[in-house]
Amino acid sequence: MYQAEREARILEYLSQVQITSPAQLQPVTGASLATVRRDLNDLEERGLVRRSHGYVQLCAAAPRPSLPSHMEEKERIATAAAAEIHDGDIIFLGSGTTCTCLARHLQGKKNLTIMTINLDVMHELTRLEGVKLSLLGGEVRVEADYMETLDEYTMQLLKRLYFDKVFVTVNGIDFEFGYSIRMQLQLTLFQHLLRNSKVFYCLADASKFNKRTYVQFCPIDAIPKLVTTREVHAAYADRFAQNGIEVICG
Secondary structure (H helix, E strand, C coil), rough: HHHHHHHHHHHHHHHHHHHCCCCHHHHHHHCCCHHHHHHHHHHHHHCCCEECCCCEEEEECCCCCHHHHHHHHHHHHHHHHCCCCCCCEEEEECCHHHHHHHCCCCCCCCCCEEEEHHHHHHHHHHHCEEEEEEEECCEEEEECCCEEECCHHHHHHCCCCCEEEEECCCCECCCEEEEEEEHHHHHHHHHHHHEEEEEEEEEECCHEEEECCCCCEEECCCCEEEECCCCCCCCHHHHHHHHCCEECCC
C-alpha cells in the first residue's frame, strides 16, 4: 500500500476512534510498525495528528486527504498485468504505485523469481509463499509515492541478468516524444531491461498519455506490450494496432 493511502486510512480510523496507538494502526494499514511510525511522523509534521505518551489522536479540523488519482485504473491495470504472469516466470518489477499494486495480485502464483528496486514491492511480497524475491542494491531514493534503490551499483548488478518478463511504469506517453520518465538515472536501467527481457510490459493509466516528462526513454513503437485501460484515446489505440503493439486493457 502506498503512503497516501495509508495516511488516508489512518486519518479515517482516527476520526472514528479518536485516539489509538501505532500498534493498533498496523492492521488498519497492513504496514510494519516502523512504517506506521514514519507515516505518523509525517502526519504530525503537517499538523494532522498529535502524538503523546505512545498514543496518537486526530488534530481538530484536520482534513481527510483524498486518495491518489487514478487508483481505480491502477488496480485494473495491475489485475490485467498479473494475468500475464505464469508459474515459474522470472520477472522484474519496477518502482511506482502500479507495480506495487501488481505485487499485491500475485497471490496463488507458484515458483516465481522476482527482482525489484521497489521497496514497497518487497514489503508486499516478503511473506508470499512460492516467490524467490531479490532486491537490487543501490542508494535508497524516496519519492512522493514510492521508494526505490537505484544508482550506478544497481546497473552493475543487472549486467548478467535476463528476465522472462519486465513490468515498469513511465511518466509520459506522447506521439512524437514517445515514452518518457522523470529521472535520468532510470534511463540506463530501462534501456538494459528492454534489451535483456523476453517480454517487456509498460503499465500506464490514462493520465500518462499526451504528456512529456524530463527524459525520453524510447519511441512510442518500441515497447511490445502496453497494459492500460479502455479510457485511452482512440488515436493511440490506432497507432499501437498499426505497429503490432499488443494493448492489454484492464
